Amino acid sequence: MAKKLKKLEADVIVAGAGPGGCTIAKELSQKGKKVILIEKGVYSKMFYGSLLAPIRYMEKFGFLFRTVEGDWIVQGKGFGGGTLIYAGSAFVPHPGQWQQYGIDFTEELAEAKKDCWVNKTPDDMLGEGPKRLLASAQELGYPWEVIDKFVDLTKCKAECPMCPYGCPRGAKWTGMVFAEEAERNGATILPKVTVRDVIIENGVAGGVRARGSNGQEYEINGKIVVCAAGGIGTARILKRSGFDDAGSWFTGDPAIMVFGYFKKGKGGMRDMLFSVGCHDDEHGVTFANVSGPRMFWGLQRLQEKPQKPVNAIFRWGKAIGVMIKIADELDGQIHLDGRISKPRTKRDMYRLEWGAAAAEKILIKAGCDPYNIDHSGVIVGHPAATVRVGQLVDSNLETSVKNLYCCDTSVIPDAFGVPPTLVIVSLGKRLSKRLETIV
Ligand SMILES: Cc1cc2nc3c(=O)[nH]c(=O)nc-3n(C[C@H](O)[C@H](O)[C@H](O)COP(=O)(O)OP(=O)(O)OC[C@H]3O[C@@H](n4cnc5c(N)ncnc54)[C@H](O)[C@@H]3O)c2cc1C
Known part of the structure; x- marks a missing residue:
């Protein structure tokens, strides 16, 4: 039997719970905003830190x-996204690489290093x-x-x-740490739910349509939508929402x-x-x-x-x-x-x-x-650069659709060849500061 459509509402809807999405959810929930964090993977630590983790x-x-x-794509899934299975190396990006696109996250980089246990x-x-x-x-x-x-x-x-494989002693920082903090701050966590597309009316984003792994359909309305489903996931959500060029480049x-x-x-x-x-x-x-x-x-x-x-x-x-x-x-x-x-x-x-x-x-x-x-x-x-800054998002990470933002590796403008997590968390913090003043 078809399940009744479930309707939810939030100030900010975050689609995808990698380090980018988890940072936005943590930062904005901390400021008292009503956040819904949607992730197609699990919210659980079963097998985390064991050889069954992959x-x-x-x-x-x-x-x-x-x-x-025929090359092997390695992609994380679950609250934390790629950080659940990453090696945890913290490469510091060259600030000039981003400044040429009008993005300066010097201040947020220092905050990210502290919050994410960089040592x-x-x-x-x-x-x-x-x-x-x-x-x-x-x-x-x-x-x-x-x-x-x-x-x-x-x-x-x-x-x-x-x-x-996930750290058995909990020594490695992952996005899950921020997701848990967001939940403690009052954010709604929606595991095993896949965002299909963005609801857009008259050039303004108003929510997302999604589907649970149990077949439950969702319509989630909100003032701001942030796509943070990673280099591949965000490109697909945007493509389904009418951005034909999303995913036309890929590093x-x-x-x-x-x-x-x-x-x-x-x-x-x-x-x-x-x-x-x-x-x-x-x-x-x-x-x-x-x-x-x-x-x-x-x-x-x-x-x-x-x-x-x-x-x-x-x-x-x-x-x-x-x-x-x-x-x-x-x-x-x-x-x-x-x-x-x-x-x-x-x-x-x-x-x-x-x-x-x-x-x-x-x-x-x-x-x-x-x-x-x-x-x-x-x-x-490191799937990235599918929704590049300067092409599909501006220096505020906003798309041509008002109130629709992206914050993950998809926005990286060009391959830098270094592990990107520190950059993504810094971008998440920078975007949160902007959104905090809007909603
Ligand atoms: C083996 C490995 C080792 C790595 N080592 C390092 C390292 O040492 N240092 C470093 O900085 N980086 C490392 N990385 C890279 C790093 O993990 C990623 O670059 C980073 O996680 C990307 O973050 P993101 O926010 O773009 O999203 P992702 O981490 O890609 O997360 C996106 C999330 O969105 C979810 N999602 C996708 N589509 C949907 C949808 N439609 N609806 C709902 N949810 C969706 C996915 O399930 C996923 O959980 C490594 C990666 C791998 C694979």
């Missing part, structure tokens, strides 16, 4: 999400493997350093590679992992992920150390390099990895029928090859066997 907190169970070209990783938490990589990269002239992390150091533990910061095997000494797979590395602006490549639990790493290696079963089954203890992530070009498209296209341009290929060659040099210099290096396939982990 099934629950990743789009399409973590391994079925692919581009038309420098102390030396004694790094582990032997990452330290060896750091030293060899620096000797080779790459500007590697210790990376800041979204981590509460009083709870974090050395020799733990669990960040992407993903494609990444490759390069693994080596130490001839002597312990590998780095037990150590903290993304704790050392650097962003090389000139070549558009970001480097960071990679680690991971034995079982997943082994399965991944077996799937990608079945001809090297010995590495996958027996060499985890000696293995160490470097991830390289590039600032890619804007080619790519989000389609409404579910297809996502991300072709690799010549420049993308050059950057991936340059980065992989540099990673190999670093691994070999650190003591890895030069005749036994493995490369992973390409991973698209």
